[in-house]
Amino acid sequence: MSSISSTSSSAASSAASSASSSSGSTSSTTGSTGLANISGTGILSSLGLGTGLDVNSIISALVNAQQAGPQAQITAQTQEDQNQVAGLTGLSTALSGLQSALSELTSSTTYSTYGATFANTAVASATTLPNASPGTYNIDVTALATAQMRTSSALGTTAAVGSGTLNISVGSNTMNIAVSATDTLSSIATSINNSTNNPGVSATVVSGTNGSQLVLTSTSTGVANAFSISASSGSSSGLSALATTLSTPGSNEATNAQLTIDGIPATSASNNVSGVLTGVTMALTATGTSQLTVAQNTAPITTAVNDFVTAFNQYATTVGTLNSYDTTTGEAGVLLGDSTLAAIQSQLSNVLGASVAGNSIGSLASLGITRNSDGTMSLNSQTLSTALTSNPSAVQNLFASSSGIATQLNTLVTNYNSSSGILQTRINSLNTDVTNLGTQTTALNARMAVYQQQLVQQYTNLSTMMTSLNNTSSYLTQSLASLNDTSSSKS
Secondary structure (H helix, E strand, C coil): CHHHHHHHHHHHHHHHHHHHHHHHHHHHHHCCCCHHHCCCCHHHHHCCCCCCCCHHHHHHHHHHHHHHHHHHHHHHHHHHHHHHHHHHHHHHHHHHHHHHHHHHHHCHHHHCCEEEEECCCCCEEEEECCCCCCEEEEEEEEECCECCEEECCCECCCCCCCCEEEEEEECCEEEEEEECCCCCHHHHHHHHHHCCCCCCEEEEEEEECCEEEEEEEECCCCHHHCEEEEECCCCCHHHHHHHHHHHCCCCCCCECEEEEECCEEEEECCCEEEEEECCEEEEECCCEEEEEEEEECCHHHHHHHHHHHHHHHHHHHHHHHHCCECCCCCCECCCCCCHHHHHHHHHHHHHHHCCCCCCCCCCCHHHCEEECCCCCEEECHHHHHHHHHHCHHHHHHHHHCCCCHHHHHHHHHHHHHCCCCHHHHHHHHHHHHHHHHHHHHHHHHHHHHHHHHHHHHHHHHHHHHHHHHHHHHHHHHHHHHHHHHHHHHHC
16 A cells, blocks of 8 residues: 555656646746736645645646736737837827928918018008008008097186086087086096096196196097087086087197098098008008008918928828838837828828929929938928019919818828828727727636636645545555554464
């Protein structure tokens, strides 16, 4: 019976040695995934007592070996998907920058900026709107618009004016100021300025050597903004006299601005003259003559073209990285050989190299924009400046017409880079795949937990059986020895 015990112990030792070797080789690929992360391992500390085996190592090796292959596939696919997402996101960001520059090139406001200058700046200055038209005009300002101003007779500072109602009108709007028997010029001025029905008159009191005088001034220039004053019937003689004095024309009456544009007469209630020249507002400051020049401001166009070249070069640099291959290290860009990237490059290149039919400039190269060997662009600023000076509308047509280069590029990029475009669709699909792979990892861990529990049960049963066999072997050995002793004593 001693041979049974010896044989069992030898087999167990062999299994333990094999398990230990297997465990060592698999732990490097699965890392911490395996026995240590699976529930129900506490019982393993008591296993192996009957077998002499390192059960912890055996079960860990078996679980890791079972899990390593599927987990390696999941990990590799997850990394590949995440690299693709990073690459496509980088491409999308570069295209967004290009799209922003293209929007600037196709915007009508980029080409609807005009400057207006007076040769004689003492006469006037000017501002423009997008609907201005280029041209040169001879301006003759013969009169400036003025505001009406009337001054009352002098009274004592604290003298009461008299009671009644003072009526002040501008056009069809009238305010009625109630004046008490104790009101002074100062209190009347305050009532005028604080009235919610004030039609456009400002009041102040000037205290001079002769006493205090009430001064009324229109808040706006021009004949239409002149005011009239009267006292209501029943007003005191003092208030009526004040109204009469303020109604008497003086040297500061309301006038309109008078001017001619290329001999055509015009008038304006304000010295800020608008509506006479389309899209131009003239701020008159003095009488006199001057030439007004309205010309397109090409600075925004130059800025837009430069922004386009910069954005395209950023896109080209990004694409160069995504599509790269280092022959020395063997490292490849994450989108090397990607069909979507290849399609975008090809289609953009076709548009950039095409000509716009009927355009006097024709192509980007003729405008000073050329392609370099690395895919980036270069801009000849002098060539662009010459084109803008000689024919800015042709530059606009080259970029922003219905068949313009920027218009075509913008449509192309939008198709790829919109929220429902090809790039976002692929990114969404890859992110869904990453989520599914995470679910597969969870399911794999669950299966390995079940497998581990099965192994625990199997080795528990083995331990029980081996303990029983060892106990039986020990009993038989002792019994045999006892019989031998008895036989020896009888002989």
